[in-house]
Amino acid sequence: MRIPSIGGVILAGGKSSRMGQPKELLPWKEGTLIAHLHKELTGAGLPCLIVSHAPETIERMGGMQADAAVDVVRDQVPSCGPISGIVTAFRLRSEEVLLVLSCDLPFVEQKHLKKLIDYAAQQSDWDAVVVKTGDRVHPLLALYHRRSQPYWEEALSAGQYRLMEVLQKLRIVWTPPDLLDAWAAYNANTPEEYRCALEEKKKRESASL
Numbered sequence: 001m002r003i004p005s006i007g008g009v010i011l012a013g014g015k016s017s018r019m020g021q022p023k024e025l026l027p028w029k030e031g032t033l034i035a036h037l038h039k040e041l042t043g044a045g046l047p048c049l050i051v052s053h054a055p056e057t058i059e060r061m062g063g064m065q066a067d068a069a070v071d072v073v074r075d076q077v078p079s080c081g082p083i084s085g086i087v088t089a090f091r092l093r094s095e096e097v098l099l100v101l102s103c104d105l106p107f108v109e110q111k112h113l114k115k116l117i118d119y120a121a122q123q124s125d126w127d128a129v130v131v132k133t134g135d136r137v138h139p140l141l142a143l144y145h146r147r148s149q150p151y152w153e154e155a156l157s158a159g160q161y162r163l164m165e166v167l168q169k170l171r172i173v174w175t176p177p178d179l180l181d182a183w184a185a186y187n188a189n190t191p192e193e194y195r196c197a198l199e200e201k202k203k204r205e206s207a208s209l
Ligand SMILES: Nc1nc2c(ncn2[C@@H]2O[C@H](COP(=O)(O)OP(=O)(O)OP(=O)(O)O)[C@@H](O)[C@H]2O)c(=O)[nH]1
Pocket: 011, 012, 013, 014, 015, 016, 017, 018, 019, 051, 052, 053, 075, 078, 079, 080, 081, 082, 083, 084, 085, 086, 101, 102, 103, 104, 140, 189
């Protein structure tokens, strides 16, 4: 399916209660997790929208490249979980397709995003292309077509905030389990998972010396 335009979206409006501090602002590489994701999205040639509960903090602390385009906005309907962010992004952006990322993906790189986009372009008639690694699905590492917007809007108005329930209504293409490796979709939700990501990063750095 030809994809005329794609916008990148990072959801960073969660409570981070398991992490105990805002996950998106954890140190990562030369900056923060969110700056890393912003860099990978813009590196893949996509404009970037960040939907956050604390836009001022992100603009101040994110360490994002000053020259790259980024919009940081608040949820239009706050406190309803990732669906709030997805609806806000569809309302504010005009692209046909949104590449939606959670803010806690330390190992996502532009090569993964490009693979996902290339794969999606080869598929037809989808509302969503969602990453699957092994038997795990990753609805916040996914492409959503503007055709899916009414389903997100409807869920938000109905107070039904579970991503998987919306997904059940969409025409979904799941990526083949080997398109992206499990590390690419690894989420750091807890201090333990963040430590584990830091160890993996160190291993990779020493392997590349
Ligand atoms: N814009 C926006 N993003 C959200 C909201 N809730 C969660 N997210 C984002 O959605 C992604 C997945 O969120 P979770 O990890 O399930 O939830 P969380 O609230 O961040 O973390 P926990 O409190 O530990 O569950 C993260 O990138 C969150 O920042 C919200 O209300 N608005």
